[in-house]
Amino acid sequence: MLTLAPELPLASEVIENLCRHNVTVSLGHSMGNLVDGEKAVKSGANFITHLFNAMLPFHHRDPGLVGLLASNAVPPERPIYYGIIADGIHTHPAALRIAHKTHPSGLVLVTDGISPMGLEEGRHRLGQQTVDIIGPRALIAGTNTLCGSITSMDHCIRHFMKATRTFETTSPWLFYGF
Secondary structure, three states: OEEEOOOOOOHHHHHHHHHHOOOOEEEOOOOOOHHHHHHHHHHOOOEEOOOOOOOOOOOOOOOHHHHHHHOOOOOOOOOOEEEEEOOOOOOOHHHHHHHHHHOHHHEEEEOOEOOOOOOOOEEEEEOOEEEEEEOOEEEEOOOOOEEEEOOOHHHHHHHHHHHHOOOOOOOHHHHOOO
16 A cells, blocks of 8 residues: 555556556545545545545535545445544544544544554654654654554544444444454
8 A cells, every 4th residue: 555645746647557556545645635536536546544634624615635535536336445543633523423424334443553652651762753752642752743643443443433423332342343
């Protein structure tokens, strides 16, 4: 899987070439609008990375990449899937509900977990980058910019279930089919 911004020059050609080589193309880290996203889907992209994050916000005149969830330009035989971070920090519960109610069959829960997960609060190294762990947040050191998540998948599942009121159970193991 490779994430790219669909508004970049030659994006359609790159997507087509990657798809010919069986690479799943995901759209994200983007300033692209809905038309850019639809063109990318037509070229073979079928996933959105971290819905609502690192992309233009939803707007009623141009819903951006979020609009792909309900776009008539996405053929039913080639559904779009989307990763969504349900850690209680990256995505508001109402946004989780909107995405789930709009396109439940495309939803893929992700953690956006980074290696400082489980470490105590303070400053830590993440490769070349320094990050601050402050409560449940991982921030680029000295900023308020999120740089990933330190929340476990079971927490994300519980948070998603509570936010969307989707499941009768509070057990994430039943979500997995156990």
